[in-house]
Amino acid sequence: xxxxxxxRWFAVGEPLSxxxxxxxxxxxxxxxxxxxxxxxYVPFVWHPLVQVVDAGDTRAPxxxxxxxxxxxxxxxxxxxxxxELAAAGAELAQGFRSNPIYLPAPHEVATAFVTAFTTAPxxxxxxxxxxxxxxxxxxIFWGFVYAALxxxxxxxxxxxxxxxxxxxEPFVDFIRYMPAPxxxxxxxxxxxxxxxxxxxxxxxxxxxxxVLIVANTTRLVDMALLEAAQTLGARPHQLVTRVVVPxxxxxxxxxxxxxxxxxxxxxxxxxxxxxxSGISAFIYQQQRYRHFDNVYASIIMxxxxxxxxxxxxxxxxxxxxxxxSGALWLTRLRSRMAAGAQRFRSGLRPRGLHLSASPSKxxxxxxxxxx
Amino acid sequence: MLxxxxxxxxxxxxxxxxxxxxRQRDTVxxxxxxxxxxxxxxxxxxxxxxxxxxxxxxxxxxxIGASGCGKSTLIRILAGLDAPSSGQVLLDDQPxxxxxxxxxxxxxxxTLFPWLTVRDNVTFGLRLKGASAAQxxxxxxxxLEVIGLGAFADRYPAQLSGGMKQRVAIARxxxxxxxxxxxxxxxxxxxxxxxxxMQTHLLDIWHATDVxxxxxxxxxxxxxxxxxxxVVLAARPGRVEEIIEVPLGxxxxxRSRLDPYFxxxxxxxxxxxxx
Numbered sequence: 327x328x329x330x331x332x333x334r335w336f337a338v339g340e341p342l343s344x345x346x347x348x349x350x351x352x353x354x355x356x357x358x359x360x361x362x363x364x365x366x367y368v369p370f371v372w373h374p375l376v377q378v379v380d381a382g383d384t385r386a387p388x389x390x391x392x393x394x395x396x397x398x399x400x401x402x403x404x405x406x407x408x409x410e411l412a413a414a415g416a417e418l419a420q421g422f423r424s425n426p427i428y429l430p431a432p433h434e435v436a437t438a439f440v441t442a443f444t445t446a447p448x449x450x451x452x453x454x455x456x457x458x459x460x461x462x463x464x465x466i467f468w469g470f471v472y473a474a475l476x477x478x479x480x481x482x483x484x485x486x487x488x489x490x491x492x493x494x495e496p497f498v499d500f501i502r503y504m505p506a507p508x509x510x511x512x513x514x515x516x517x518x519x520x521x522x523x524x525x526x527x528x529x530x531x532x533x534x535x536x537v538l539i540v541a542n543t544t545r546l547v548d549m550a551l552l553e554a555a556q557t558l559g560a561r562p563h564q565l566v567t568r569v570v571v572p573x574x575x576x577x578x579x580x581x582x583x584x585x586x587x588x589x590x591x592x593x594x595x596x597x598x599x600x601x602x603s604g605i606s607a608f609i610y611q612q613q614r615y616r617h618f619d620n621v622y623a624s625i626i627m628x629x630x631x632x633x634x635x636x637x638x639x640x641x642x643x644x645x646x647x648x649x650x651s652g653a654l655w656l657t658r659l660r661s662r663m664a665a666g667a668q669r670f671r672s673g674l675r676p677r678g679l680h681l682s683a684s685p686s687k688x689x690x691x692x693x694x695x696x697x
Numbered sequence: 698m699l700x701x702x703x704x705x706x707x708x709x710x711x712x713x714x715x716x717x718x719x720r721q722r723d724t725v726x727x728x729x730x731x732x733x734x735x736x737x738x739x740x741x742x743x744x745x746x747x748x749x750x751x752x753x754x755x756x757x758x759x760x761i762g763a764s765g766c767g768k769s770t771l772i773r774i775l776a777g778l779d780a781p782s783s784g785q786v787l788l789d790d791q792p793x794x795x796x797x798x799x800x801x802x803x804x805x806x807x808t809l810f811p812w813l814t815v816r817d818n819v820t821f822g823l824r825l826k827g828a829s830a831a832q833x834x835x836x837x838x839x840x841l842e843v844i845g846l847g848a849f850a851d852r853y854p855a856q857l858s859g860g861m862k863q864r865v866a867i868a869r870x871x872x873x874x875x876x877x878x879x880x881x882x883x884x885x886x887x888x889x890x891x892x893x894x895m896q897t898h899l900l901d902i903w904h905a906t907d908v909x910x911x912x913x914x915x916x917x918x919x920x921x922x923x924x925x926x927x928v929v930l931a932a933r934p935g936r937v938e939e940i941i942e943v944p945l946g947x948x949x950x951x952r953s954r955l956d957p958y959f960x961x962x963x964x965x966x967x968x969x970x971x972x
Contacts (some may be wrong), residue, residue: 439776505725557776558822558873559798567826649812649853657814661851668834 357431366431373423376404383416393419398427430619438619439626455608459627462593462604465521469528469596470589474582477536481572484537485568498537506531506592510599524596524603531592532585537587543577544570566594576647583639590632705961712958716942719753719925721816725909726752726775726877729734731783733770736857741936747784748886750937753947757903757910759924761917763970766933772816772881775911776802788876794815798822801908805882807862809854815865816841816850821875840868843902848866860891867902884919899952904948909929921959922949929969939969 342350365372378397390403408418425431431436447603453461460576483490509530513523547570555569576669591629597606605624612620644651701807708716712781714848746968762768777785777796786793786799789962817824819840820833828836832965841847844864863883870878882891896919896941903910914920920927924943931938944958953959 357869389896508799550804550808553776553778553796554802554804555810556778556796557798557800557802557879558869559796559825561825564825568821569810574811575812575838596704647812649855654853657851657853661814661816 327503335481363433365429366425369423372399373425375399375424375426376401376421377424377656378404378419378421380420382408382411382419383414386411386414386416388414398424400433412602427616428618430622434619435622435626438617438623442620442623455605455624458603458605458608458630462597462606463631465524465604466528466589466593468521468587469525469592470586472525473533473536473585473589477533478540478578481540482538482542482544482566482570485547485574486570491541492552495538498534502534502538507595507599510595514600519600521603523600527596528592528597530588531596532589535588536581539581543574543581546577547573553656576643579639579643579646583636584645585637586635588631590628701957702961702964703944703957705941705944705958705965708942708958712944712961716925719756721754722753723754724751725754725756725789727774727787727790728784729787730785731771731774731781732783733767733774733779733905742866745774746936747779747933748930748937749784750940752875752909752911755791755907757900758921758928759912759914759920759926760928760930761914761920761966761970762930762935763932764915766930768915768930768952769881771930771935772802772911772913773880775877776800776879798873799876800835800879801842801873801877801881802881803863803866803870803883804887807854807859807866807886808924809857809865809869811854814851815846816852816858818854818865818870818913820873821869836872840872843871843905844868844898860895863887863895864898867899868933871902871906871908875908875942876886877911880910880912882913882915885914885916886968892919893951900924900949904968917963917970918954921945921962922954927962927966929966943966 332341334340335346353611375398378395378399381393381395381397384391384394390407390410393399393403393407402618404419404421411418423692426633429558445455447454480490480494482493485491506527510523510527513526513530513651517523517526551569555565560568593604594609597604598610602610605628609621610622612618612624644653645656647656648657705836720807727749728750731748732743735742748771760768760771771777774781775793777793779823785844808889810821813821816837818835820828823833823836825947837850838847841850844867846861846864846868849857849861854865857865864881867878867880884895887895899910910923912920912923921943927941927943929938929941930936932941941962943962945953945962
């Protein structure tokens with residue numbers, strides 16, 4: 327009889343089954359949503375305010391006579407007004423308990439998620455939401471690409487050689503402690519009002535971290551591999567290109583994924599300097615109109631873009647680095663194509679040439695004998 | 698029973714002929730009073746002192762010694778990964794300075810490149826030299842056949858057993874056609890059974906190629922089974938205590954381990970290492 331072992335949810339250092347992992351991943355999102363629903367839909371959990379539907383007899387005098395239809399007031403104020411109205415013998419005010427405006431219910435945010443995209447910009451010359459999002463992605467992309475183009479080579483140089491490490495890292499470390507937003511005014515002064523200052527803030531926010539992180543990743547290269555490569559005849563530049571770079575590539579990729587997260591952090595600051603733009607400008611505007619459902623919707627959008635992009639990169643990484651992930655289909659495809667190309671080439675060439683250059687016959691068959 | 702063992706210095710005729718023939722050969726590697734002093738916090742530490750011997754062409758030489766006798770320092774100096782404090786190492790009468798493709802090395806730790814397949818690991822040295830694609834493919838097929846891992850050509854090192862990894866490491870070093878193959882306790886991390894299979898396998902590969910092997914071990918049986926001569930290092934400071942000619946002919950096979958001359962040589966090494 328097969329013995330099925332009970333899932334031990336809290337066991338230390340024991341992996342969970344794939345099913346248990348999916349359940350927990352789902353729960354990670356559903357639990358906060360459930361709390362939000364609870365607060366929004368179940369009355370008396372919180373609901374500290376009253377949404378006034380009918381102000382009653384507004385002519386009745388009193389300290390709280392300002393109460394009007396559509397207002398969102400404290401429960402205390404509402405109760406006091408009704409006491410005043412009752413004392414005056416007037417018609418009572420009507421209302422229902424409500425949460426503050428900054429906490430819209432899930433369905434309102436869900437609706438806003440759709441309508442935010444379908445609503446035309448309110449002012450002439452403003453952009454649609456999807457255009458704002460696309461603009462934000464471009465700022466991130468270019469800021470990050472410029473940072474990586476300079477930061478990765480510099481980081482690898484620092485990791486490989488003490489010379490570059492001593493020359494660069496102290497200064498980079500110094501600048502790293504300066505928050506990127508403080509360069510905002512400077513960036514606008516230098517680059518003007520366009521996208522350049524925004525890209526430069528993303529650059530400053532990620533570049534200096536990147537140099538240090540890449541340098542540290544590079545230092546983790548197994549010295550034994552470098553020594554092995556030297557005994558195989560690798561020259562110094564080949565050590566870098568043939569050993570250091572391929573060996574750190576998976577970790578480098580992981581570093582880049584983390585640093586893209588940093589770039590999103592600086593995006594909000596970058597977009598609010600100079601001429602406001604992108605998703606942050608949209609959030610800023612909606613917050614001023616007190617459309618908090620739109621604010622939540624756009625915050626969730628940023629989260630979703632980040633999550634989806636990171637998951638895509640993670641899956642891409644599995645394919646790119648099969649020796650770490652064990653996802654071998656690309657390797658098999660490549661070797662099959664190489665074998666095909668080999669067959670094609672040897673088919674073109676005269677056969678005698680191929681045979682005459684083959685290695686010494688004396689060694690053939692030994693491996694099979696012993697294996 | 699041990700008294701009944703023959704004298705290891707008086708080998709049987711086939712072994713005598715083999716050793717005689719060996720003495721006629723050219724010297725490949727010459728160690729001239731190699732010393733290495735490390736500067737430690739507690740003061741200078743002499744790892745090697747005046748090590749002097751020669752290795753002949755196609756010879757299989759083993760170096761044994763207790764741990765801390767400078768075996769690894771010695772082989773690292775030969776590889777060019779470390780430099781002697783005094784004295785010099787000559788390969789074909791040329792002083793050894795930096796690491797180079799003429800001295801292939803197999804390490805105790807697995808040092809295959811994890812991002813390369815078995816095939817690409819084997820041809821790493823060739824590709825460094827810029828060999829043509831056709832030559833690289835040909836050499837890869839050849840060496841994969843020699844080590845019997847043709848079916849594993851497209852596997853990554855992480856998918857191989859310890860013994861397989863070391864076979865690939867041997868092929869990787871030999872594909873460069875080095876003058877000498879340096880092996881630093883290559884089978885030290887393997888289990889006993891795999892280890893003895895690998896020893897026989899290594900002898901087969903050695904017979905099939907014309908490479909000289911310089912093999913470091915602390916396993917007496919391994920040294921006697923593999924070597925033509927065994928260099929015994931004494932510890933603190935590391936120096937040559939004695940060089941023993943193994944009184945066994947070639948080729949050898951696992952039954953050689955039961956040969957009285959095998960046991961005699963082994964007993965002598967035992968006396969030297971654990972007096």
